[in-house]
Amino acid sequence: MPHSTFFGGVHPFDGKDMSKEKPIKTIFPRGDMVYPLKQHIGAPAVPIVKPGDPVLTGQMIARADGDLSASVHATVSGTVIRIGPHLVADGTEQECIVIHNDGRYHEIFYPQTRSLDQLNAATIIESVRDAGVVGMGGAGLPAHIKLETENPRRIDYCIANCVECEPYLTSDYRRMVENPAKVINGLRIEMKIFSRARGILAVDERCGDVSRLFRDLTRDDPRIYVRSLRSKYPQGAERQLIYALTGRTLNATMLPADIGCTVSNVDTLVAINQAVMVHEPLLTRIVTVSGDAAAEPRNFRVRIGMSIRELLERAGGFSQQPALILDGGPMTGTRIDSLDVPVTKLTSAIVALRKDRCGGYHETPCTRCGRCVRACPNHLVPMQLYDDLLKKRDDLFLRHGGLECSGCGCCSYACPSRMQLSYRIYSRRTALIRDPERAGLYARRLSTQ
Amino acid sequence: MTSTQELTTQLPDRVEYRPGTSRIRPFMRTSYGTDSIMGMMMTALIVIGGGGIFRYGPHALLLCLVSTVSAVAAEAAYSAAAGRGLTIRDYSAAVSGLMLGLILPPAVPVYFAAIGAAGGIILGKCLFGGIGRNLINPAMTGKLILISLFRNAMGDFSSGNFGPISPLMQLTMGNSVSTRDVLTGNVSACIGTGSILLILAASVFLLLSGVITLTIPLSGLVSFTAMMILFGHHGWRPGFLMVELCGGSFLFTLFLMATDYSTSPVTGAGQVLYGVIFGILTAVLRLFFGRTEHAVVISLLLTNLTARFLDQHTMPRPFGQRRPGSRFTVPHPGK
Ligand code: SF4
Ligand code: SF4
Numbered sequence: 174m175p176h177s178t179f180f181g182g183v184h185p186f187d188g189k190d191m192s193k194e195k196p197i198k199t200i201f202p203r204g205d206m207v208y209p210l211k212q213h214i215g216a217p218a219v220p221i222v223k224p225g226d227p228v229l230t231g232q233m234i235a236r237a238d239g240d241l242s243a244s245v246h247a248t249v250s251g252t253v254i255r256i257g258p259h260l261v262a263d264g265t266e267q268e269c270i271v272i273h274n275d276g277r278y279h280e281i282f283y284p285q286t287r288s289l290d291q292l293n294a295a296t297i298i299e300s301v302r303d304a305g306v307v308g309m310g311g312a313g314l315p316a317h318i319k320l321e322t323e324n325p326r327r328i329d330y331c332i333a334n335c336v337e338c339e340p341y342l343t344s345d346y347r348r349m350v351e352n353p354a355k356v357i358n359g360l361r362i363e364m365k366i367f368s369r370a371r372g373i374l375a376v377d378e379r380c381g382d383v384s385r386l387f388r389d390l391t392r393d394d395p396r397i398y399v400r401s402l403r404s405k406y407p408q409g410a411e412r413q414l415i416y417a418l419t420g421r422t423l424n425a426t427m428l429p430a431d432i433g434c435t436v437s438n439v440d441t442l443v444a445i446n447q448a449v450m451v452h453e454p455l456l457t458r459i460v461t462v463s464g465d466a467a468a469e470p471r472n473f474r475v476r477i478g479m480s481i482r483e484l485l486e487r488a489g490g491f492s493q494q495p496a497l498i499l500d501g502g503p504m505t506g507t508r509i510d511s512l513d514v515p516v517t518k519l520t521s522a523i524v525a526l527r528k529d530r531c532g533g534y535h536e537t538p539c540t541r542c543g544r545c546v547r548a549c550p551n552h553l554v555p556m557q558l559y560d561d562l563l564k565k566r567d568d569l570f571l572r573h574g575g576l577e578c579s580g581c582g583c584c585s586y587a588c589p590s591r592m593q594l595s596y597r598i599y600s601r602r603t604a605l606i607r608d609p610e611r612a613g614l615y616a617r618r619l620s621t622q
Numbered sequence: 623m624t625s626t627q628e629l630t631t632q633l634p635d636r637v638e639y640r641p642g643t644s645r646i647r648p649f650m651r652t653s654y655g656t657d658s659i660m661g662m663m664m665t666a667l668i669v670i671g672g673g674g675i676f677r678y679g680p681h682a683l684l685l686c687l688v689s690t691v692s693a694v695a696a697e698a699a700y701s702a703a704a705g706r707g708l709t710i711r712d713y714s715a716a717v718s719g720l721m722l723g724l725i726l727p728p729a730v731p732v733y734f735a736a737i738g739a740a741g742g743i744i745l746g747k748c749l750f751g752g753i754g755r756n757l758i759n760p761a762m763t764g765k766l767i768l769i770s771l772f773r774n775a776m777g778d779f780s781s782g783n784f785g786p787i788s789p790l791m792q793l794t795m796g797n798s799v800s801t802r803d804v805l806t807g808n809v810s811a812c813i814g815t816g817s818i819l820l821i822l823a824a825s826v827f828l829l830l831s832g833v834i835t836l837t838i839p840l841s842g843l844v845s846f847t848a849m850m851i852l853f854g855h856h857g858w859r860p861g862f863l864m865v866e867l868c869g870g871s872f873l874f875t876l877f878l879m880a881t882d883y884s885t886s887p888v889t890g891a892g893q894v895l896y897g898v899i900f901g902i903l904t905a906v907l908r909l910f911f912g913r914t915e916h917a918v919v920i921s922l923l924l925t926n927l928t929a930r931f932l933d934q935h936t937m938p939r940p941f942g943q944r945r946p947g948s949r950f951t952v953p954h955p956g957k
Binding site for chain 1: 633634636637639640643644645646647648649650651652654655656658659712714752753754755835883884886887888889890893933937938939940941942943944
C-alpha cells in the first residue's frame with residue numbers, strides 16, 4: 174500500500190529558494206582539468222592515454238576495469254599532462270589524469286543518433302557502460318549494474334527519484350524544469366529493459382510545477398505515473414522512497430531489485446538518455462553553488478574535471494567569509510579543505526555556509542528526550558546504539574539493529590544535546606560490516622560498494 | 623567588525639576555518655538545545671506558579687524561590703565536589719527545584735522546601751550521574767523525602783481562607799465538591815496543582831512547542847479514567863470523575879512530571895505502556911489503598927522504575943526487517 178511518506182525524518186531549513194528560480198548557466202572551463210580514476214563505487218578505471226597524448230572532448234581516457242567500474246572521458250580537448258596522485262574533495266589523494274585544456278573543445282565523432290524503437294536491452298546496457306554513467310544521486314554505483322539484473326521481468330516499479338530532499342540543492346529541480354523530456358525519456362529507456370515495470374516519477378510536493386509539467390508530458394503514456402511525495406528529509410533515500418511509493422520495505426541487507434524496484438536519480442536518467450540516444454558520454458553535470466555565503470546562488474552546467482576553485486570564481490565567489498564550504502549539502506556533504514579539487518561525477522553542490530547556520534555545537538549529556546528515536550527513518554533507537562558504543566558492546570549494537578543505520582543524519586540533526594550520533598553509529602556500522610563473520614547478509618550490499 | 627559585503631571574486635589561496643569547525647556531518651542542526659527546552663519548561667512552570675502565588679499569597683512565592691535556589695545550589699555543590707564541572711547551565715536543576723516548590727502545600731515552613739529540593743536533587747539525580755541518568759524524578763523524590771519526614775504537615779493544605787482538606791479528600795469523605803471551584807483552582811491544594819486551567823494552558827504551550835508529546839498524558843488519562851469508571855463505584859458521574867482527575871495533583875503530575883525525559887521511556891510503545899501503568903497505579907492506590915493526595919507520589923516513583931525495562935522490551939523493529947513468513951523475504955546471497 175502506498176503511503177506518500179514514511180515514519181520519522183526531519184525538516185531542516187532547506188534554503189532552496191536561493192537558487193531555485195535561476196536558470197542553469199553553462200560554464201566552459203578555461204583551466205586544466207583533473208579526472209580521478211575512481212569517481213564511483215567499485216574498481217578504479219584504468220588509464221588508456223599517456224602523458225603527452227592529445228585528447229578530444231568525449232574521448233575515453235580511462236577504461237572500466239571489470240564489471241563494477243566506470244569509464245572516464247575527457248570533457249575538453251587538449252593534451253594529457255600527467256597521471257598521478259591529486260587531491261580530491263574528500264581530502265585524500267587519488268590517482269588522477271590531468272589534462273591541459275586548449276580551450277577549443279574539439280569533439281570526437283559521434284555516430285548517428287538512435288531512436289527509442291530500435292533499442293534493445295543489450296544496446297542500452299552497452300551504451301550506458303561505454304558512457305561511464307554512474308548513479309549521480311550520491312551512491313555512485315555504475316549505472317549499468319542496475320540495468321543488468323538477472324531477471325528484468327521481476328522488476329515492476331521503475332522509479333525516477335525526483336525528490337531532492339537535501340537542503341540547498343536545486344540542481345535536480347532545474348533539470349526537471351528545463352529538460353523534462355530528457356528525464357522522461359531516460360525513464361522510458363530504462364523501462365525498455367524492465368518490460369513489465371511501471372514507471373513512477375516521484376516529485377516533491379513543493380514542486381507542483383514539475384508535477385504538472387510531467388503529467389502533461391506523460392498524459393498519453395499508460396505506463397508512467399507521476400506521484401507527489403511529502404517534503405521531508407530523507408524522502409529521497411532509497412528505502413524511504415520505495416516505501417512511500419509502493420509500501421514495500423527494504424532493509425539494509427537487500428537491494429531494490431529484491432523487491433522488484435529500481436531507483437534512478439534525475440541526473441542519471443538524463444545521462445542515460447544522452448548516452449543511449451546520442452552516444453554522448455557523461456561530460457557535464459548540474460552543480461548547485463549556493464549557501465548564505467555564496468555571492469550568487471545558482472545552478473551551473475559544469476564539465477566534470479573542472480576545478481572547484483574555477484567554478485567558484487566563475488560563480489562570483491563569496492559575499493562574505495564562509496564558515497564552512499561543503500561538497501554536497503549540509504546533511505550528507507563533506508567539508509572541503511582545499512579549493513583545488515576537481516568536480517567529479519558525484520559533485521552535486523558546493524554550499525558555502527555562514528556561521529549562524531553551522532555554528533560550533535558542543536556535546537552535552539543525553540537527556541533521553543526521545544527526539545532521535547522519533548527522527549530515525551529506519552526505526553532504530555540511536556541513543557541506545559550510542560550507549561552500546563560507549564560500553565563497547567558490539568553484541569548489543571548488533572542486537573539493536575545497528576547495522577540497519579543508513580547514516581542519514583536525522584538523529585544528530587534532531588538531538589538537542591548535539592550529540593554526534595549518526596557519525597559514531599554509522600562509522601561503527603561500516604567497521605563492523607567489513608568483518609565478514611559479523612556482517613552476514615549485510616556483506617551482500619558491500620560487494621556492490 | 624569587518625564583514626565585507628562586496629563581492630570577493632578573489633578566492634583565498636587556502637581554505638581556512640575557525641579552529642573547532644566540525645568535519646562531521648550533518649553540518650546543520652536544529653535550533654533548539656537542551657537549555658532552550660528547559661527554558662520553555664521553566665516558563666510553563668512559572669505561569670502555573672504565578673496562579674498559585676496569586677491564590678495562596680507571598681509565602682507560596684517564598685517556598686518556590688527557596689526550593690529553586692536550593693536545588694540549583696545543591697547540584698552546583700555536588701558537581702563541584704564530584705569534579706563534573708558546571709552542570710547547572712542547562713536549567714534542569716532549576717526546573718526540578720521549581721517543580722518541587724509547586725507540589726508543596728502552600729503553608730509548610732520554608733526549610734521544607736530547602737530540604738526537599740536539595741535532597742531530591744542529590745538523591746534523585748546527582749547520585750545517578752546527572753541529567754539523563756536518573757531513574758526517578760528528583761522533584762517527586764524530594765516530596766517523598768518530605769512526606770516520610772513530616773507526614774502530617776505535608777497533608778495539611780490550609781492557607782489563608784482555605785481549609786486543610788483538599789477537594790479530593792472531601793470527596794472520599796463523602797462530601798460534595800463544587801466543580802467550578804475545582805476548575806478555577808479556588809480550592810485547597812498544592813501551590814501549583816490546583817489551577818487546572820493554568821496547568822492545561824501550560825501543557826498546551828509545551829505540546830505546541832514540542833517540549834512534551836501527547837503519548838504519555840493521553841494514555842495516562844484514558845487508563846486512569848477507565849479505572850475510575852470501572853472500579854470507582856460512581857460509574858460515569860461527571861462530577862466524580864472531574865474531581866478525581868483534577869484533584870490530587872493528577873493532571874500536573876501527568877502532564878509535567880510523567881513526561882520528564884530522563885525517567886520516561888523513549889520508544890513510542892514504551893511511552894504508551896508507561897502512561898497506562900501510571901494511570902492504573904494511581905487509580906489503584908486511590909481506590910483500594912485509600913491514598914488520596916499522595917497517591918501520585920508513590921505511583922509516579924514506581925512507574926519511573928519501569929521506564930528502562932519498558933525501553934528494553936519495546937524497541938521498534940528496524941525498518942524493513944522481516945517477520946518470519948512475510949511475502950518479500952531476503953533471498954540468500956548469491957555466490
Ligand atoms: S543516522 Fe542511522 S541511527 Fe541516525 S537517524 Fe539515520 S538511520 Fe537512524
Ligand atoms: S535526541 Fe539526543 S538527547 Fe534526545 S534521546 Fe536522543 S541522544 Fe538523547
